[in-house]
Amino acid sequence: MRLVVIVLGLLLSMAPAQADKVVASGRPLQLYFxxxxxPDCTSAGAVVVRVVQPPEHGRVSIRQTGVFPNFPPANPRNVCNRRRVPGVQAIYTSQRGYIGPDLVVLEALFPAGRGVSVQLPIRVM
Incomplete structure (x- = not known):
């Protein structure tokens, strides 16, 4: 019985799987920003985003642009959520006429030296 409770606790504590992003075939989709x-909403430096694994059925473009951040309410930078700040976007566009799954893996390198890798499953309809 104790083993069942431990296993159930581990399963409940796991993060949910990331949902697929859905896009119409041939249409652009913001994958990531x-x-x-x-704290004063100025840039703390450039973020570099790289495609680690390109999609099999489309392309990804990376561009520097203004983005609306999404800081949580407790963060002092929350006031920046109402305006564009310097950022970078990754935009996916499938091959025209393709319908089905695709996958992109990106790496983002932040000015303070932190890096993240994100897998982005896509469902093209």
Missing amino acids: AYATN
Whole structure:
């Protein structure tokens, strides 16, 4: 009985799987965006985003642009959520006429030296 409770506790504590992003065939989709922002909403430096694994059925473009951040209410940078801040976007576009799954893996490198890798499953309809 104790083993069942432990296993159930481990299963409940696991993060949910990331949902597929859904897009119409041939249409652009913002896959990911990132920013590094100071408390006064100025840039804390450039974020570099790289495609680690390109999609099999489309392309990804990376561009520097203004983005709306999404800081939680307790974060002092929360006031920045109402305005564009310097950032970077990754945009996916499938091959025209393709319908089915695709996958992109990106790596984001932040100015303070932190890096993250994200797997982004896509469902093209």
